[in-house]
Amino acid sequence: MLRPLFHLTVVAINTFVLWYDQTYINLPLPAKEMENLPLKSRSMFLTFWCLILQTIYHFIALLNDLFGTNSxxxxxxxxIRRVKDTLYALAFVAAIYVSLTFWSIYYVDKELIFPDQIEKLYHPSMNHVMHTTVAIFIIIEMLMVHINYPSRKIGFTVTLTFFISYIIWFFNIYAKTGTWVYPVFNPLNWPLRIIFVCMSLALSMIFYLVGEKLNYVIISSSKDTRSKGVKDGISNGKKKK
Structure with missing residues (x-):
């Protein structure tokens, strides 16, 4: 019962933030051409891609709780279980990447990632749902639900497809508007921008491997604990005899 309740809660929280953002928040945009972008221009932000991805993942996980299996x-x-496990590999990378990069840049110079004119439009709790709890929830998921990671070929392909799709969209917006989505790109020259993007892709692959390894350690630890419990039970049974 705990798993479905957890997934339902995450879906409800994320959906509310998405709905509130689309209904009540109007962002000041650096270029008029950005006003015509999908989802009230939010489609240009990786954070929004990530939040939608997390919501979809936890909804699929909820369906798996009800109609699939967590064996x-x-x-x-x-x-649905195979889709859930494969999507988890991507959701983990996206959540960790968004949280770490956002807060790292924020603490260096928040004007480069979350300017005051935008930050004041969001309640701190909404900011944390978009940039903090996505990582917390996906880590809790790994600890609470058994994940069978896909083959590395499939996992890398899905993850790279997601991030490269966003990068293409990101540069396409610049080509059409002449304005960078994130101010952090303004002071950089083109070689540094390319290096930044390549390092971001490399970082996403590192996070994938970290997630895969953590999942393996958790599974192994769980198996060892269960095996020890079985052995202890057998030993105690023999002693009683």
Whole structure:
């Protein structure tokens, strides 16, 4: 019962923030051409891509709780379980990347990532839902739910497709508007911008490997604990005899 409640809560929180943002918040945009971008221009932000991704993941996880299986090693996992596990690999990377990069740049110079004129429009709790709890929730998920990571080929392909799609969209917006989505790109020259993007992709792959490794350690630890419990039970049974 705890798993469905957790997933439902995350979906409700994220959905409310998405709805509130789209209904009540009007961002000051650096270029008029950006006003025509989808989702009230929010589609230009990786944060928004990530929040939508997290909401979709936890909704699929909820459906898996109700109609799929959370078994550790199902022989024939239903399609929803396979989709959930594969999507988790991407959701973990996106959440950790968004949280770490946002708060790192924020503490160096928040004007480069979250200027005052934008920050004042969001309640701090909404800011944390977009940039903090996405990482917290996805880590809790790993600790609470057994994840069967996809093959590295599939996992890398899905993750790179997501981030490269955003990068293409990001540069396409600049090509059409002549304005960078994130002010952090303004003081950089083109070689540094390319290096920044390449390092971001490399970082996403590192986060993928970290997530995969953490999941393996958690699974191994869980198996060891269970095996020890079985052995202790057998030993105690023998002693009683």
């Amino acid at each position: 550790r090693t199902p022989k024939n996992p239903p399609i």
